[in-house]
Amino acid sequence: MARTTYLLVDGENIDATLGVSLLNRRPQPEERPRWNKLLAFAERAWEQPVQGLFFLAVPGELPTSFVQALIAIGYRPVPLSGEGKVVDIAIQRTAEALLERDADVMLVSHDGDFAPQLEQLAEGERRVGVVGFAEFVAGGLRNVEGVELFDLEYDVAAFNSRLPRVRIIPIDEFDPLEFL
Numbered sequence: 001m002a003r004t005t006y007l008l009v010d011g012e013n014i015d016a017t018l019g020v021s022l023l024n025r026r027p028q029p030e031e032r033p034r035w036n037k038l039l040a041f042a043e044r045a046w047e048q049p050v051q052g053l054f055f056l057a058v059p060g061e062l063p064t065s066f067v068q069a070l071i072a073i074g075y076r077p078v079p080l081s082g083e084g085k086v087v088d089i090a091i092q093r094t095a096e097a098l099l100e101r102d103a104d105v106m107l108v109s110h111d112g113d114f115a116p117q118l119e120q121l122a123e124g125e126r127r128v129g130v131v132g133f134a135e136f137v138a139g140g141l142r143n144v145e146g147v148e149l150f151d152l153e154y155d156v157a158a159f160n161s162r163l164p165r166v167r168i169i170p171i172d173e174f175d176p177l178e179f180l
Contacts (some may be wrong), residue, residue, distance in 0.1 A: 004099055005127075007042045007052040008091050009035070009075070014152070017110050017136050018086035020078040022119040022163055033158035038131065042106050046127055053078055053094065055087045088113050095121060106150070108133055112138030122146040131156060 012097045016022040018027050035054070042050045052075040056063075060082065063127035070163065076078075098105055104127040109116055115138070122128040122144055129148040130141050142149060152158050 003048050003103060005042050005046050005048055005050045005104045005106055006094075006101075007039065007050050007106045008094060008108065009038070009052065009054045009079065010087055010091060010107070010111060011054055012054055013109045013111050014132065017133060018163075021136055022133070030160065033152060033156075035070065035075065035158075037158045038108065038125065038152070038156055039074050041150070041158070042131075044120035045129075045150070046104055046106075048104070051174075055080065055090050057081070057086050085113075092117050102126075104128065107141070108132065108152075110136045110138055110141070114141035115144060118144045142158055146149060 014026060014033065018032070019025060023031065033034040039052050040049055042052075054070050054075040055078045056066075058079040065114055067079065068099055070077045078090060091107070091109070091114060095105065095107070095114065099142075100118055105121050106129040107118065107120075110132045113157050118128055118130070118141060127148065128144070128146060130137055131150045131152055133153065134149060134151045137149060141147065150156060153163055
């Protein structure tokens with residue numbers, strides 16, 4: 001059986017970072033990541049099958065059209081309800097359960113609350129990655145030894161248009177036309 005990458009998506013964290021930190025408003029549907037591109041990237045990056053788990057808090061009714069869209073592109077939605085940070089709790093529990101599996105893990109979040117679980121996952125032979133906007137990834141995640149960092153816009157190419165970001169540009173990637 002082929003080794004699997006588990007892609008753990010904290011969609012609310014990505015959406016909040018996009019809205020609050022980059023756009024200063026609620027993102028429009030066309031400004032959100034193309035989640036199918038993320039699945040394809042994960043499969044290409046580590047050259048193995050990917051199981052995408054998309055965690056979402058559902059305080060009321062299930063967002064049926066969004067859930068159906070996730071299923072159609074290959075994710076397994078994990079709709080959650082309850083008190084507290086249910087998405088964080090579920091992702092932490094999933095990461096802990098993955099310690100018992102011979103699988104690799106990519107976390108799609110900026111949230112430093114997952115650092116202890118990533119540290120445990122990174123202790124062995126498995127590959128562990130974090131996907132997000134590099135400048136907003138919590139230091140706790142960034143500093144876990146052995147974790148690969150992937151940028152959602154620049155590495156994954158998950159957006160159909162450029163985002164208004166300010167980042168340090170390696171000179172080999174500098175294109176003056178982006179500024180003219």
